[in-house]
Amino acid sequence: MTVPEQRLQEALTTLKESGVRITPQRHAVLEYLMQSMKHPTADEIYKALEDKFPNMSVATVYNNLRVFLDIGLVRELTYGDSSSRFDCNTSDHYHIICDECGKIVDFHYPSLNEVEQLAEQVTGFDVSNHRLEVYGTCENCQQMAKH
Amino acid sequence: MTVPEQRLQEALTTLKESGVRITPQRHAVLEYLMQSMKHPTADEIYKALEDKFPNMSVATVYNNLRVFLDIGLVRELTYGDSSSRFDCNTSDHYHIICDECGKIVDFHYPSLNEVEQLAEQVTGFDVSNHRLEVYGTCENCQQMAKH
């Protein structure tokens, strides 16, 4: 069993344990998220599945994404542009976003625990998590700029 | 002259140098942003100024925010919730956001240059900047939860 398949199985187990039903549409949305290396928008998921489920409503995609969010299976990424992106990679990682084309790439870095601790001390917050986003120009767009 | 007033003057100079006209509405939006310790939404700015400018259109607020964004006088903050927030503090700082009430508080920490460098090496991006957001529960909401 490949790693994405394994993660999918684990996610399905988590869903069942939360008392959530596994419908074909829900399964498909989850599967698509799991095997996607990009960070798709709700609409991208909808379009990707319309061959398989011609009658599926956009609302179903949104409903399921919310279920996954509530359970903690996916994370919502919001940037300046219009629509949210969804990330099912729950392992610790950060994102680097291209200012030109909007592409999002994951990269790994030791978790910044000391920043969380400092933030707690300075602000009195009870800290739960953090996000780090780096911005720049991807290699593709750097090439484009030269020509 | 207080520090916010000084920053306002500098910002006005920057605007003039960019060939942007200083209208009363534009001045008021900028002034409000500069003296606000919160990170207001467009609508909050609009409502805050409606006594002074009863005929001002929301579009004017948005137009001016875009002008300030383009020139680099303010930064746009987007989170899961519906509307963008605007931050005129251009000095390096990070944000901590309350999961309960949505309050945003600034905190300072040495810039994470080494993360930017690593990201460049790993991804091949040409990095321009980065953002760090910490999430948690603010002191107020911690108190609320106890009672």
Next chain:
DNA sequence: TCTTACATTAGAATGCTTATAATTTAGTTT
């Protein structure tokens, strides 16, 4: 198999933001 609470669907509604076209005005020129 029956039942029922939960999921899906289609379409309307909401809310933030942007576009449009007419009017007004800031800042320069005469």
Next chain:
DNA sequence: AAACTAAATTATAAGCATTCTAATGTAAGA
């Protein structure tokens, strides 16, 4: 100081992502 013009403001309409609603369908347990 008056005239000019490009830019800004205004009111309103439009756009788009997301959520809501009510009716229909279905997964999973009794």
